[in-house]
Every structure is written in structure tokens, then in C-alpha cells.
Amino acid sequence: MGLDRPKQDSGTTKRSRARLSTAPLGDEPKVGMCNWCHHLRFALQGSDFYNSSFAWRVRQLMQSRCVSTIMMLALAVALVLPDLSKLMDVSQNVWPDTVMTMSMVMFTCELLALSLTDANYLFSFFQCMDMVGTASMVFDISFLMGVDVAEPTLPDQDTAQSRVMLLRASRAARVGARAGRLTRILRLCRCLIDLDDEDSSGKRRKIEQLEPKDEAQHPKRNIAKVISVRLGNLLATRVACLTIFLAMVMPLFDVMAFPQKDLSLDAWVGQVSYTNEHEEAATVSELRKMAKFFAHHSYGPFAACKGHLVHDKFVCSEWYQDWDQVNSAPVRNASAWMVRTPTFQVIFDMSRPVKVKAAVALLSMLFTVCIMLCFSIALSSVVTDLAVTPLERMLGTVREIAATVFRFSSIVIGQQEEEESQSETTDIDNAGEMILLEKVVEKLSAIAAVHASIEHVLDTEDMDEENIGILSMLHGDHTSRSSFRSHPLDKERSQSRILRITPDLSLEANGVDEETFNSLRFNVFDLTPLQLNKMTFHVMLSHASSAAIFNGAHGEEALLQTFVSAVHKGYPDNPFHNFCHAVDVQTTIVKMMKLTEADDFLSHLEQCSLLVAGLGHDIGHPGFNNGFLSEVGHELAMKYNDRSPLENMHCAVLYQLLAKPETELFGSLSDDDYKEVRRICVETILHTDMACHQNMVKDLNLLYQIHAEALRQSASPQPGRVTSRPSIARPSRRRRSVLEGATDPSQIFSAPEHKMLVMESLLHAADVSNPAREWNVTQAWADKCLEEFFAQGDQERSRGIPVQFLNDRQKLNRPHSQIGFIEFMISPLFAAQIWLWPNLFEYGSCLSLNIGMWQELWEEETDPSEDELEKAYPVKLILPLCRFWNCCVSVCFYGGR
Numbered sequence: 001m002g003l004d005r006p007k008q009d010s011g012t013t014k015r016s017r018a019r020l021s022t023a024p025l026g027d028e029p030k031v032g033m034c035n036w037c038h039h040l041r042f043a044l045q046g047s048d049f050y051n052s053s054f055a056w057r058v059r060q061l062m063q064s065r066c067v068s069t070i071m072m073l074a075l076a077v078a079l080v081l082p083d084l085s086k087l088m089d090v091s092q093n094v095w096p097d098t099v100m101t102m103s104m105v106m107f108t109c110e111l112l113a114l115s116l117t118d119a120n121y122l123f124s125f126f127q128c129m130d131m132v133g134t135a136s137m138v139f140d141i142s143f144l145m146g147v148d149v150a151e152p153t154l155p156d157q158d159t160a161q162s163r164v165m166l167l168r169a170s171r172a173a174r175v176g177a178r179a180g181r182l183t184r185i186l187r188l189c190r191c192l193i194d195l196d197d198e199d200s201s202g203k204r205r206k207i208e209q210l211e212p213k214d215e216a217q218h219p220k221r222n223i224a225k226v227i228s229v230r231l232g233n234l235l236a237t238r239v240a241c242l243t244i245f246l247a248m249v250m251p252l253f254d255v256m257a258f259p260q261k262d263l264s265l266d267a268w269v270g271q272v273s274y275t276n277e278h279e280e281a282a283t284v285s286e287l288r289k290m291a292k293f294f295a296h297h298s299y300g301p302f303a304a305c306k307g308h309l310v311h312d313k314f315v316c317s318e319w320y321q322d323w324d325q326v327n328s329a330p331v332r333n334a335s336a337w338m339v340r341t342p343t344f345q346v347i348f349d350m351s352r353p354v355k356v357k358a359a360v361a362l363l364s365m366l367f368t369v370c371i372m373l374c375f376s377i378a379l380s381s382v383v384t385d386l387a388v389t390p391l392e393r394m395l396g397t398v399r400e401i402a403a404t405v406f407r408f409s410s411i412v413i414g415q416q417e418e419e420e421s422q423s424e425t426t427d428i429d430n431a432g433e434m435i436l437l438e439k440v441v442e443k444l445s446a447i448a449a450v451h452a453s454i455e456h457v458l459d460t461e462d463m464d465e466e467n468i469g470i471l472s473m474l475h476g477d478h479t480s481r482s483s484f485r486s487h488p489l490d491k492e493r494s495q496s497r498i499l500r501i502t503p504d505l506s507l508e509a510n511g512v513d514e515e516t517f518n519s520l521r522f523n524v525f526d527l528t529p530l531q532l533n534k535m536t537f538h539v540m541l542s543h544a545s546s547a548a549i550f551n552g553a554h555g556e557e558a559l560l561q562t563f564v565s566a567v568h569k570g571y572p573d574n575p576f577h578n579f580c581h582a583v584d585v586q587t588t589i590v591k592m593m594k595l596t597e598a599d600d601f602l603s604h605l606e607q608c609s610l611l612v613a614g615l616g617h618d619i620g621h622p623g624f625n626n627g628f629l630s631e632v633g634h635e636l637a638m639k640y641n642d643r644s645p646l647e648n649m650h651c652a653v654l655y656q657l658l659a660k661p662e663t664e665l666f667g668s669l670s671d672d673d674y675k676e677v678r679r680i681c682v683e684t685i686l687h688t689d690m691a692c693h694q695n696m697v698k699d700l701n702l703l704y705q706i707h708a709e710a711l712r713q714s715a716s717p718q719p720g721r722v723t724s725r726p727s728i729a730r731p732s733r734r735r736r737s738v739l740e741g742a743t744d745p746s747q748i749f750s751a752p753e754h755k756m757l758v759m760e761s762l763l764h765a766a767d768v769s770n771p772a773r774e775w776n777v778t779q780a781w782a783d784k785c786l787e788e789f790f791a792q793g794d795q796e797r798s799r800g801i802p803v804q805f806l807n808d809r810q811k812l813n814r815p816h817s818q819i820g821f822i823e824f825m826i827s828p829l830f831a832a833q834i835w836l837w838p839n840l841f842e843y844g845s846c847l848s849l850n851i852g853m854w855q856e857l858w859e860e861e862t863d864p865s866e867d868e869l870e871k872a873y874p875v876k877l878i879l880p881l882c883r884f885w886n887c888c889v890s891v892c893f894y895g896g897r
């Protein structure tokens, strides 16, 4: 609905606000509204007149308290005056007619004014009923179609059939019209319901007119209140219609039986007329008998005459006096009924029945009004209890979620600013909360999809043994992470301590050129142990200097050298989990931090901590996995109660080193910084346990889903880039987003609740990044890894415990197990990371190439049957590849996702 609203230029903001705010509270749903009504409404809204200041003033006037009060009085008069004048025996037409005519004119003016200046009133239920109600007043004004009270009434029995029909129609119209007039009472109901919206100055504040400052005071109330008012009005309208139908329209069925006659009147007049014709002298005695009969009634005859009809008018030739008549002529002529035969006429005083009838009519009307009011108020409170209070609570939560979800979303921030600058009203159609609500729901469904996809992966029904073996690595708990904590490390603070020193990795000294080092073909196996030490030393030194851990004091370099050597010594000579792996992980972290532009969201101290964690993350690794340690009851499994025993041990060994005076890297840090560095090392190393893998992938996907807009906007790598190394000339993502006015994604990654996840994922991704390198590097690492697995398998066999499938050198097919490993573990992790940091896409490209290479190897080695081949290309394998491909293509060619 908000989309097809005509555009407003800034000059008409005030008027447009007024226009938006004129939506009647009882606006009917537009579903059933005919097309041309909608077009007419729309045309009216777009017209110059509608947007003119005159129309705006009229609107304001119609909504003012003064006009509302006057209209309410006019309505009260229109409702009760006709019956009240009967009760009060008003015997002349002038003043009731004057009052009723004035009311009618006022209603007509209001009807016209609202129809022309309020598009929402046009063709609404209220306009219909107002028209009927206003038109109905012609039956209450004597000079139009009403009853002339100065003339006696002719009962219906003698009138011609056509006249009966007319009376029937007019009575029906009058009953229906009174119903129409009654609907105006609904406005009174609204006033009562809105009473709590009146401020101290008495200025009327309908919910639609709430000023922005009030929104700030009651941020949660607005939309709930608007919904409540709408709901209340819709319900009240229906209850009112039902009440009016029952109280006013149901008696219409009586109209079919109308006229209802008191036969005694006709019978007596006929009897007297007969006597008068045949035995004129007995007329008076007959009249006396009639007077005696009616003496016990509340009504009776008071005059009688002989005569004849001339053009439907009875001309009396002789009046009869002194026949003991009890009644006298009524004050109000219209209460006198003339009952006649062609030759005789008796006039009855019907004032008491007429009064009773008027009183009953008044009572029924008051009763109807009371019921409508009571039910409206009762409904309003029910609506408040049932809908508004829960809605307010729910919307409060939605706002909180939205605040978190959209904290970094420039779209919503932009909208809020726009709303603030335009002083927008809380019209339900364009309420910010509604947009937020929709967006939150969208987010939640995306987040639910993330969950569902993870559950789907865990469905092991048609997996082969390798894949189940891989999944069994994901043993351990999946309980919620505890890493979402804020921490005191302030990037700016630590940055301000010292200017960053340009890293000098002394790569050339180690025989590695910078391009190779930064590429995915960098192979630590090419380095000698001494070169490994040197490289680590230089990497650590430059980062420690940047982080102001080292400030050039004497002995620092020696300490670092000792530390690196100690770490090197701490790694046993395993096929895979050795110092080479540690250096490989550390250099991969350096690369990833460059690609992700980590300078924007991690302080130098945090980066340095991450590198220390990377170097020490597998220190003391015995060459067996956690499952084995638990199975054999190893002392580590005993010590750490089977909960990540290896990772706990790595942390402990690393910190034993860091506690020694000769390797005390963090000795110069303040207590707070030291604690923070320790927290980072411990958390990130503990999260290298594969048992944490699934949850990490899920959390990364959630992080992306929650901030998709902001990340998408800022992701604009240069089109056609083949390599993703950051170039010096290219502005950083942060600067780009500043230049383009978008939200800075670094704010997302540096938010306290996300930073630890980001660091954990960097270390973990580096730890398992072997399958995402150039083919020869990947293959070399895969061989080392399986060598270690098989060694464990041999141990398992010799100890007589079950051999884990991946460790069984007799059964395992190497290429096939690698395909499964990439498919289930590595590709979801890298996919999630590439969404967050598109510059990492090169790892994705390598993964998809390598999976093809493993496939070829597998086909060469096993010569699989058609069936097996088909099974090897399941959707679950293709999907991650497609995701990479899409991702890479869009990043490379479209500059975004």
C-alpha cells in the first residue's frame, strides 16, 4: 500500500502528514473495495485541491475538538428531538423544524467536507451510513416529508392502498435511517476509547497524530496502539451494526403487518354512524355508550360530527355536544386521530398512546446507544488485554531483535534518519516497526534455513563409511558457545600506543619471494627447520612490535628467538602435527588477516595473540586424536574428562612456556591486556577441536545472515580480479564503505559479541586449510595427514580396540575420503567465510579444483561402476561447489554477491 502512494516533495511534508493522519479510525479493510472506488480515492489523493492548504485546514477543522462536540450535540438532537417533542406535547412546527433543519444542514456540510478532504472516508462504511442518516431527516421535518403536528392525524384504515404503501415505505425508511444516524454514535465511542490519549493541555491527540517526540517517549506503544485502535474500531463497528440490526432493523419486519389497527375505534365509529343514519335521535345515547366504553382506556373520543367527504377531506355539517365525553382535545394536534365513515366522524385523543410510543422509542434508542457504548468500551479493554499488551511485549522484543539484527544495516539506519528528518507519523502502512517486523521475520527465516541446512548435513542415512567416519570426527557436545562475551581490548587504544611498523618477513632471506608467500602455492615443506624458525621469528617480531609488546628494548629479540625455538622443540616429530603444521597455520593466518583486512577490526595485540595461538595450537600433539585418547583412557583424557583433552593440553603447554622468564612473550603487558591475550589464546585453541566445527559454521552463517545487507553493500572487489591479494592502491573495505556512505563491515567484525568468533574461525580455517591450497601442497598435506591417521589405526589394531574407519589403511580409499572431508567439513566452513570476506574466495576456487582432482584420482584408482560414479556425484557434493562458483563468479564479475 505504501508503494503506490504518490511521491511527496519536501514542501508538502506537512500537508502529507496531515493527509496520512486523517485515516479514519474505523477505516474498513480495503480488500472488498471495488476497483473504481479505489481509483477515485487515489485520484482524490493526487489532486491539487486535496493537497492544498485549504483542504488541509478543513481536515484539521473537521478533526478539531470544537467541531466534534458540535456535531455530537447535533446528533443527539437529531436522535431524540422527534420523540421528545411528542412527549412534551409540542403543538407547533416552527422550532422543532428549525432545529432539525439546522442539524440536517450541518450533517450535509460535514458529509461533503469529509468526502472531499479525506480519501479514506470516501466510500467507507461511515460515509454510507452518514448519507442514509442525513437523508432520513426529511421524515422528521414537517415541511419536507414529516408529520405536521398542527393537523390531526388520519389513522391509516381509511386511506387508499397507495397511501398505505407510502406510509409503509416511509416508516421503513425512518427506522433504517435512524439506524444510520445511530452509527454516528460510533464516533462518540471513539472519543471515549481515545480518552487516555488526551494530554494535559486538552489538545486532541488521536493516535495517528502522535508527534515524533511522543514516539520517542513511548517507542513500544505506537504500533500496538494503532493496531489496538484499528482492531477496536473494526470490532466496535461490527458490534454496533449488530446492535442496530437487532434493536432497530428487526422491528422492520413488523412493517409488513402494518397498519396495525385498534378495531374498537372503527367498530364504535361504524356503530355510531349506522345509528345516526337510521335513527338520528339515538345518536347521542350511542355516543354516550362509546364514551363510557373508552372511559376505562388511556385514550378516547372527544368530538363527533355528521358530514360528508369532499376530496378526501371531511366537512362537518353538525357537531354533537354533551355526550359525556371524558377526553378533551390534545395540545398537540397531531395526537388527535380522526376516525370516519363517509357520513360520520369521531375525533379521538390519542396523546397518551403517542407519548408512550415516543417514550418507548426514546428508551429503545438510549438502550441501543448504551449497549453500543458499553460493548465498545468492553471490547476496547478486551482488545487491550488480548492483543495490545502481548503485542506491545512482542513488539518490544522485535525492536530489541531488530536493534541487534540491524545495528549495522545502513538501510534501516537510513530509514530512521529519513523518518526523523521528515517527522513522519505512525501511520500503520509506513510504520518503521512494520518494516522492521517484516525484515526480522525475513532474517529469522533465513536463520532457520541455516539451522535446517546443518541438520540436513547431519542426516547420515545414505552416507558411505568414509563420510560417516568424517562425521564421527564431529563427536562431542554441540552445546551453545560461550565465546560471545565482550572484552576490554580496545583496538583504538592499543593502536594509539605505537605506530605500526611495516612487517619485514625477511622472506628473501628464507628463499621465498613475497608473491609465493602470499599465494596458495606456498609450501612450508620447501623450508628447512632453520628457515621455519627464522620465518616464524620475523613474523612474530613484526607483529609483536606493532602490538607494542616489543618496543625495541634490549633482549626482546633473544627472548622471541628462545620462544620460537622452545615451541619448535615442543612439537613432536609427527607426520602431520609437527612444527611445519604450526608454521603453516601461522602463515595462513597472516595471509587470511591480510585478505580479510583484519587491521580494520582486530587490534595489533589481538592479531599478535592469534599468531601465538596459531603457532602453539598443536604443541605437544601426541599424533593421536581425542577419540583415541578417550578410548584408551589416556592420562590427558582422564585429566580433562574427555573434553577436548588435546586442545586443553596444547593451551596448558603453551602457557607453561609463556610463563617461563626466558620465553615470557607477554611479560610487558598490563594485567588487563595479559588476561585478554590469554583469553584469546585459550578460546581460539580450544575451538580448533573438530567437535566445535559444526557450531562454528552455523555461527558464521548466522553472522552473515544477520548482517547480509551491510556486508553485501560493502563487498565490491574490483571486477575481473584473478588474485585477491590486497593492493596498496586499493582502498580498504572500511575506507570504501566510508567513501560510499555504506555501513562499515569492520564494525560488525569488531563488535564484542562477534570478535571472538571471527578470531576462532580464522585460526580454525587456517588449521584445516590444507585441502584449499594448490594441488601439490594439498596432496602433500593429505598424505601426511593420512600417514598419521594410519599410524593411529595401527596402534588401535595392536591394542585390540576398534579401528576408526579413517585410520584403517587396509580399507580406506584416500581420494574418496578426501572428497568426503572437503564436502562435509571444509567447504561449508570456507563457504561461510567467503560470504563474510569475499576476498577469501581463492580458497574456494582451490577447493573446487581439488575436489575434481581427488575425483579423477579416485576414478583412476578404483575404476568405479556406473552406480558408484552416480553416487559419487550427489547433490550434496555439487551444492557446495555451486555455491563457490556463484560466489566466485559474482565476486569477480559483478563486484558483489
Ligand SMILES: [Zn+2]
Binding pocket: 581, 585, 617, 618, 688, 767
Ligand atoms: Zn592443527
